[in-house]
Amino acid sequence: MVARVGVVAVVLGTTAAVAPVPDALAAAGASGTAASPSPYAFADDARSIKGARSTGEAVLLTPGTAYKSSLPSSGKVSYRLQLDATSNAYVSVTAVxxxxxxxxxxxxxKVSVQDDDGTSCSDDTANFGAARSPHPIAAWGRREISPTKSLCQETGNYYVSVERVDPKGQGSSPDAWDLELVAMTEPRTAKTGPTSAPGVWNSASPEPLLGEAERRRGGAGFAGATPLDQGVWRDDIRPGQTLFYEVPVDWGQQLHVTADLGSSTSGGTGYTPGALELALYNPARGPVADVGVGYDGDQKSGSLPPLPPVDHANRHAVIGQVGAMRFAGSYYLVAHLAKSVTDSFGDGPFLMTLRVRVSGEARGGPDYVGESEPKGVFEVSDQDREAAAEGVAGGDDTAMRVVAVGGIGTGSALLVGLGVWTVVARRRSAG
Incomplete structure (x- = not known):
């Protein structure tokens, strides 16, 4: 935190002599450059570790800490968790x-979790989609405490196994992938709740929001996702680029999202299946749902499937995307434009519009006993709502945003910069 404040202080001290940042430079800071899309932005404080070939040498993952590792083209790598007998645990792995x-x-x-006797607790897979475009994808592992389960309920060591779905690399590059790992814990509730998912919810898709779109620059990773609230938002996206956004969704609320991709400005012919992929992840960075939008140069649109209101009891659902809507917090929208779009329609940028609707009144959540790790990750705070309304990103591009106020004088710039930093700091302390 001290290092970040120092960087912002230097920036603020020079704003009076700096011209406002043009859109192209602002886009480079948050969403990549015009020449080359920005790579995935790992969490600033991510610790570098090595995945073990044997569980006997697996590195311990501390819940609430981000880690950076790598995955070879073949074989498994393992990591270790130490869990009690009361908390749910989640591990999200992002492959880059x-x-x-x-x-x-x-x-x-593929991500799986086993206990120390080799019993499987969960497994999950994620793929790149029909466009075969390399981009960040995430899968999660889970150890859940439940009165209906008999396995994986004890205190002890648990192991997270990560591997490629195509271990022989048929038609794929043999290079290793970077990994970002984040473990989280969810405390038990004071009373045993229902053991089945809510039976009735409004599954009708509402009309997409209309109105003029407001520009919001997407982030380059989960840790720097740009906050959005209900509204119509626009951003530029280039082939091969992946943009990250987060939407606070409270208990009892439903999320509906439609993505529009504008027509090509450079002409061209052809068709790219699944050109625009929009994926939704829950606060534990677990996959919820996705939609792929094919592109032929004309404007196209696609919507995420209907999702239930956020409810603690959703975890008992048989359908995976219902079960993933199990806690309140920041839900992540991850948009990727296939790099093969360049072949037919050029480098872009292409205009993308996100129509985000959050319906339903927020209500109280479950009576948790204890705190989650990281603290506040499964709730929506006033600071989260403020950040979503203002679009203040949680990443280091905050400094770039502060530079943009250079033409209004040092004193005013200082006040604006400190205000922005305060919102970010509060949001981080709450999360």
Whole structure:
């Protein structure tokens, strides 16, 4: 935190002599440069670790801490958790192939959790989609405490196994992928709740929001996702680029999202299946749902499937995307434009519009006993709502935003900069 304040202080001290930042430079700071899309932005404080080939050498993951590691083209790598007998635990793994790598149709990521006796607690897979475009994808592992379960309920060591879905690398580049790992814990509730998912919810898709779109620059990773609230938002996206946003969704609220991709300005012919992929992840960075939008140069649109209101009891649902809507907090929207779009329609940028609707009144959540780790990750705070309304990103591009106020004088710039920093600091302390 001290280092970040120092950087902002230097920036603020020079704002009076700096011209406002043009849109192209602002986009480079948050969403990549015009020449080359920005790579994935790992959490600033991510600790570098090595995945073990044997569980006997697996590095311990501390809940609430971000880690950076790598995944070879073949074989498993393992990490370790130490869990009690009362808390739910979640581990999200984000795989980041290099932009120049090749991925096959069946290539993807698999994450599983086992206890110390080799019993499987959960497994999950994620793939790159029909466009075969390399980009960040995430899968999660879970150890859940439940009166209906008999396995994986004890205190002890648990192991997170990560591997590629296509271990032989058929049609894929043999290079290793970068990984970002984050473990989280969710405390038990004071009373045992229902053991089945809510039976009735409004599954009708509402009309997409209308109105003029407001520009919001997407972030380059989960840790720097740009906050959005209900509204119509626009951003530029280039082939091969992935943009991250987060939307606070409280207990009892429903999230509906439609993505529009504007027509090409450079002409061209052809068709790219799944050109624009929009994926939704829950506050534990677990996959919820996604939609792929094919592109032929004309404007296209696609919506996420209907999702239930956020409810603690959703975890008992048989359908995975319902079960993933199990806690309040920041839900992540991750948009990727396939790099093959360049072949037919040029480098862009292409205009993307996100229509975000959050319906329903927020209500009280479950009576948790204890705190989650990290603290506040499964709730929506006033600071979260303020950040979503103002679009203040949680990443280091805050400094770039402060530079943009250079033409209004040092004193005013200082006040504006400190105000922005205060919102970010409060949001981080709450999360």
């Amino acid at each position: 192939p290099s932009p120049g790598s090749t991925v096959s149709v069946i290539d993807g990521l």
